[in-house]
Amino acid sequence: MKEVDSRLVDLWNDVESWREFVEECRDGYPDSLAEYEFDLSVRDRLQVALGDETMQTPELVEEFRRFRQAVERIDQEFSALASVVRPVAEGNVLPWWHLRIPRSAGRELADELFQRLDVVITVVE
Template sequence: MSGMEPKDEVLDGDAPEDLVREWREFVDECAGGYPFNLYDYHADLAVRDRLEACLQAGCLPGAVMQDVEALDARFRAMLQPGVQVGPEADPWWHRGVPVYAGSELAEGIQEWFSAPVEVRN
């Protein structure tokens, strides 16, 4: 065993505040019309996966949890109501479809999932 606490393994050397900053940056990019492709979009969602692991492990301080909740609410507001893609077992942030995005992401979502997304550049 490495002697690391489970929460240390979840954080993998990152401070919770850094993960929240990355999530905020991603949400901000989405608010402007995410400019990259579908693969990048899903790769960038990994920060929210890590935050969820931290939430489950109990390694996020209360103020940080409030930041995550606020960012989650902001991100959810950018998703099309009632439109989901992918397996039901995936977390909501992977299944949600943005209302608008840059042309690359919008085209990828249309091609892979036949879900229309308004293009904003």
């Protein structure tokens, strides 16, 4: 049971990190495109956990249900505020959260999005 307990703690820490990232995006993500992409990796880890059958045992069913609901709530918020679709090369398959960009961000991210991807978003100072 000790291993399961530490996995649950890690999962809830990732949920909190995802929530904090989404809050940063809501307030105007303050960092670079590379950092933005790195910060999305927490959602990748959550997706792996959501598909992990070893976490869907009878003794964890209620905790897993709460975990899934928490991720879904944060996903909904991110989806609503990250409404700009990121252009990607044809055939490049990415999860939906990698294809979304917030409507507004700090100067650094906004400038990089324009320079690298020809995407224009509102700058939040």
